[in-house]
Structure formats: C-alpha cells, structure tokens
Amino acid sequence: MGARILTAPAIPAGTALPPAEVAKIWKSAQDFEAMALGQMLQPMFATTDTAHSLFGGGAGEESWTPMLVNEIGKKIETAGGLGLAQPVFAEMLRTQEARHAPQEPPP
Secondary structure: OOOOOOOOOOOOOOOOOOHHHHHHHHHHHHHHHHHHHHHHHHHHHHOOOOOOOOOOOHHHHHHHHHHHHHHHHHHHHHOOOOOOHHHHHHHHHHHHHHHHOOOOOOO
C-alpha cells in the first residue's frame, strides 16, 4: 500500500488567477499543514528520554531532533495529513482572488 499524494483541488470556475499562482497557493497550504503537524509532534519528542536511545542523546541529537520532527510532519502531510491543506487552500485562494479583483470606485 503506497502513500497517496495529494493533488491540488480543482480550480474553481471563474478564478482570475493564473495556474502558476494557484499551484503556489496549494504548495503554501501543504507547507502550512506540514508545519502544523510538526508543531503537534514536537511535544512527543520533547518528552522522550534520549539518554538511553540508539544515538545516546546529547547535544548532537538535540540539534537534529527539530529537523527530524519537521520531516516527519512533511511525510504525514504528503500521505494525506489531517486534511488541513484543503480548507487552508480554499481560504488563501479566496483571499488572493479578492485582492486581485478590480476595485470599485468610491461613491
């Protein structure tokens, strides 16, 4: 059973943003979910006694642990995550469309 890779949701009809911009927004939403997952995992690693671990703890292991946690978060997100990327993408897309919409002159 392989990991499922999330693809960008269908671009809503009528969006004025170019496909490259939509892809960039989708990537940002995925990165946000990966970061959120890493933040959720951090306490689990912070409470682990590393003195008797495979690598023996120490300053080296301490400095590499945050990077490991971030990569685990990225892998979880790539495998489907918690579903945060989809609503974050939708809101970011809505915000960017509103920003690029022509402004009406004041009355």
